[in-house]
Amino acid sequence: xxGNKTDAIDVRNAVKRYGDFxxxxxxxxxxxxNEFFTLLGPSGCGKTxxxxxxxGFEDVTEGEILLxxxxxxxxxxxxxxVNTVFQNYALFPHMTIxxxxxxxxxxxxxxxxxxxxxxxxxxxxxQLSQFAARKPSQLSGGQQQRVxxxxxxxxQPKVLxxxxxxxxxxxxxxxxxxxxxxxxxxxxxxxFIFVTHDQEEALTMSDRIAVMSAGEMQxxxxxxxxxEQPRNMFVADFIGETNLLxxxxxxxxxxxxxxxxxxxxxxxxxxxxxxGEGAKVHMSVRPERLFMSDVPVETESLKGRVAENIFxxxxxxxxxxxxxxxxxxxxxxxxxxxxxxIFEPGSEIFVNMELxxxxxxxx
Amino acid sequence: xxxxxxxxKAYKGFRSITLLCLVVLYAPLVIVTIYSFNASQxxxxxEGISLRWYADVFTGPExxxxxxxxxxxFTIAIIAATASTAIATLAATAMVRGGNFKLRxxxxxxxxLPLMVPEIVTAVATLIFFNAIGFxxxxxxxLVAHIAFCIPFAYLPISARxxxxxxxxxxxxxxxxxxxxxxxxxxxxxxxxxxIISGFLLAFIVSLDDFIITNFVKGAGVETLxxxxxxxxxxxxxxxxxAISTMLLSISIVMVTxxxxxxxxxxxx
Numbered sequence: 001x002x003g004n005k006t007d008a009i010d011v012r013n014a015v016k017r018y019g020d021f022x023x024x025x026x027x028x029x030x031x032x033x034n035e036f037f038t039l040l041g042p043s044g045c046g047k048t049x050x051x052x053x054x055x056g057f058e059d060v061t062e063g064e065i066l067l068x069x070x071x072x073x074x075x076x077x078x079x080x081x082v083n084t085v086f087q088n089y090a091l092f093p094h095m096t097i098x099x100x101x102x103x104x105x106x107x108x109x110x111x112x113x114x115x116x117x118x119x120x121x122x123x124x125x126x127q128l129s130q131f132a133a134r135k136p137s138q139l140s141g142g143q144q145q146r147v148x149x150x151x152x153x154x155x156q157p158k159v160l161x162x163x164x165x166x167x168x169x170x171x172x173x174x175x176x177x178x179x180x181x182x183x184x185x186x187x188x189x190x191x192f193i194f195v196t197h198d199q200e201e202a203l204t205m206s207d208r209i210a211v212m213s214a215g216e217m218q219x220x221x222x223x224x225x226x227x228e229q230p231r232n233m234f235v236a237d238f239i240g241e242t243n244l245l246x247x248x249x250x251x252x253x254x255x256x257x258x259x260x261x262x263x264x265x266x267x268x269x270x271x272x273x274x275x276g277e278g279a280k281v282h283m284s285v286r287p288e289r290l291f292m293s294d295v296p297v298e299t300e301s302l303k304g305r306v307a308e309n310i311f312x313x314x315x316x317x318x319x320x321x322x323x324x325x326x327x328x329x330x331x332x333x334x335x336x337x338x339x340x341x342i343f344e345p346g347s348e349i350f351v352n353m354e355l356x357x358x359x360x361x362x363x
Numbered sequence: 364x365x366x367x368x369x370x371x372k373a374y375k376g377f378r379s380i381t382l383l384c385l386v387v388l389y390a391p392l393v394i395v396t397i398y399s400f401n402a403s404q405x406x407x408x409x410e411g412i413s414l415r416w417y418a419d420v421f422t423g424p425e426x427x428x429x430x431x432x433x434x435x436x437f438t439i440a441i442i443a444a445t446a447s448t449a450i451a452t453l454a455a456t457a458m459v460r461g462g463n464f465k466l467r468x469x470x471x472x473x474x475x476l477p478l479m480v481p482e483i484v485t486a487v488a489t490l491i492f493f494n495a496i497g498f499x500x501x502x503x504x505x506l507v508a509h510i511a512f513c514i515p516f517a518y519l520p521i522s523a524r525x526x527x528x529x530x531x532x533x534x535x536x537x538x539x540x541x542x543x544x545x546x547x548x549x550x551x552x553x554x555x556x557x558x559i560i561s562g563f564l565l566a567f568i569v570s571l572d573d574f575i576i577t578n579f580v581k582g583a584g585v586e587t588l589x590x591x592x593x594x595x596x597x598x599x600x601x602x603x604x605x606a607i608s609t610m611l612l613s614i615s616i617v618m619v620t621x622x623x624x625x626x627x628x629x630x631x632x
Contacts, residue, residue, distance in 0.1 A: 055538060056537075056538075057534055057538075076537070076543075077534070077537040077538050078537045078538075078539075078540045078541055078542055079540075082538075083538055083539065084534075084535070084538045086531050086534070086535060088529065088531060090529070090531040090532055090534065090535035091535075092532060092535070092536070092550055093532075093554065094553045094554055103536070103539050103541075103549075104539035104540055107536075107539055107540035107541045107545060108540050151539070152538075152539075155539065155540065
C-alpha cells in the first residue's frame with residue numbers, strides 16, 4: 001500500500017523483538033505533518049524503542065515505517081532526513097558550540113562557510129549566539145539543551161525526534177523549556193515527536209498523544225480526549241489522578257449507561273462503545289469533577305466521611321472514605337471556595353459528581 | 364573531643380620508609396647520571412666534570428656499534444609502537460563498542476595476559492616459535508616480537524579512554540548525516556586521541572628498553588641499544604656506558620612527560 005505523502009510518519013504493524021523479549025507488539029500509528037506528537041508511557045513501555053526505530057538506531061523486526069510516503073525502515077540513520085535531540089544531549093565535547101550546530105549541515109555537503117553561517121542563525125534562534133566559541137562543558141544544562149535543539153534543527157529535518165530532552169532539567173527550567181519547545185515547533189513548522197514519561201509535560205505541549213504501556217499503544221488522542229475520555233484503566237490511572245469504582249452496567253440507552261455499585265447504589269454516566277449491558281467494569285471520576293455537600297444533592301450522591309484535608313497550594317485535596325466503595329479524592333480549587341464547601345475531618349458528607357464526570361473504562 | 368588525625372604523616376616511620384624507598388629507587392640513577400660526567404677513566408673516582416664520555420659514545424672505538432644499535436632500537440620502537448597502537452585501537456573498538464559478544468571476557472584475557480606472563484617465558488616461547496616456523500633470526504624477528512608484546516601496553520590507555528566515551532556521540536553524528544566512517548574519523552578519533560597517543564608512547568618506551576625478549580630473538584650480529592650495552596658491560600663497565608644510559612634515561616623522561624601531559628590535556632575543555 002503506497003504511503004500518504006502528507007503524513008509525516010506512518011508506522012505500520014511495527015514489531016520489535018530482542019531475542020525472546022518483545023519490546024513493541026505490533027504498533028500502528030500515523031503522525032501528521034506539522035504536529036507536536038508525544039509518545040507517553042512509563043519506562044520500559046517501548047516509547048524510546050519506537051523513537052530509535054524511526055531514527056534508525058534500532059532495526060525493525062517486522063512492519064514498516066514511512067516518512068512522508070517513503071519507506072525508511074531499512075535506511076541507515078545518516079540517510080534519514082530526521083534528527084534527534086538526545087536525552088543526554090550528546091554534544092560533541094571536542095567541538096565548539098558553533099561547530100556542533102554546523103556539523104549536520106557540513107555532513108549534508110554544505111561548505112564550511114555556509115554551514116557556519118546557518119549555525120550562527122540557529123544559535124540566534126535559541127539565544128546562545130554569545131556562546132558560539134565555547135565548548136559544551138562550559139555551558140549549563142539548560143544551555144546545552146538548547147544547543148542540542150539548534151544542532152538538530154539546523155539541517156531542517158523533516159521530523160525532529162526528542163528523547164526525554166527535559167528530564168535532566170530542574171522544574172522551573174523544564175516549564176520554561178516546554179513553552180519554548182512548543183513555540184519553536186510552531187515557528188519552524190517541523191513535525192516534532194517527543195518522548196516522555198511525564199504526563200503533565202505531554203498534556204502541556206502536545207497536539208496529540210499516544211499513551212503506551214508494555215509495548216502496546218493504549219490510546220491515541222488529543223490531550224483533552226486522553227484526559228477526559230480515557231479508554232481503559234491504564235490510561236485513566238497513568239494520566240493525572242483519578243478515582244475508580246467497580247460497577248455493573250444495567251442498561252445502555254440514548255448514550256447513557258445506568259450502572260450500580262456492589263451494594264446496589266445506582267450511578268448514571270455516558271455510555272462507551274464496546275461496553276454493553278451486563279458488563280462489570282470500572283468507572284473513573286477525576287477528583288476535580290467531584291464536590292461535597294452535607295445533604296444529598298441527588299439520588300446518586302455517594303455517602304462518605306471526610307478522612308483528611310491536604311493543602312496543595314492551588315487546591316485542597318480531601319480524602320473521603322465512601323460508605324459504599326473505596327477512598328475517594330475530591331479536589332477543590334481555592335478559587336472555587338465560594339461555591340464549594342470544605343468539611344472538617346470526621347464530617348459525614350455526600351460526594352456528588354458533575355454531569356458527565358463518570359467515565360466507563362475497558363480493562 | 365579528641366582530634367583524630369587521619370593524615371598518613373602521623374604514622375610512625377612514615378618519613379623513614381618513604382625516604383628508604385626513594386633512595387633505593389633513585390640513588391643508582393642519580394649516581395649513574397653524575398658519573399657520566401666524570402672526567403676519569405675509572406667509574407668510581409671523581410676527577411671533575413667532563414663531557415668526554417659523551418664524545419666517546421659518538422666517536423670512540425665502540426661508536427659504530429652503538430650507532431647501529433641505536434638505529435635498530437629507534438626504528439624498531441617506532442614501527443612496533445605504530446603497528447601495535449593501530450592493532451590495539453581496533454581491538455579496543457571491538458571490545459568497547461562491539462556489544463556483549465560471547466568471547467568478550469576471553470578476548471580481554473587474551474589481550475592483557477602477556478602483561479602477567481613472566482617475560483622470560485614469552486621470550487623462550489617466541490624463540491621456539493620462530494625456530495619452529497623456520498624464521499631466520501635478525502631484525503625482522505625482533506620487530507615482529509616487539510609488535511606482539513607492545514599490543515597490551517598500547518591497549519590499556521586506549522581502551523580506558525574509549526570506555527569514557529559514550530556511544531551516543533557516534534549515534535548523534537550518524538543522526539546528523541555522517542557515515543559510519545565519518546563518525547569514526549570526525550568524532551570518535553579526536554575524542555580518543557589522548558588515549559592513542561599515550562598508548563603509542565608507552566609502547567615506544569617498552570619496545571625501546573626491552574632486553575630479555577630481544578636478546579632471545581635477535582640474530583647474531585644484530586643488536587639493539589639494551590643488548591649492545593649489555594654486551595659492553597660484560598667486558599667491564601666503562602664510563603661511556605653511563606653516558607649512554609643517561610641519554611636513554613632522558614629520552615624516557617621526555618616520553619613519560621609527554622604522555623603525562625597528553626593524558627592530562629582534555630580537548631573537551
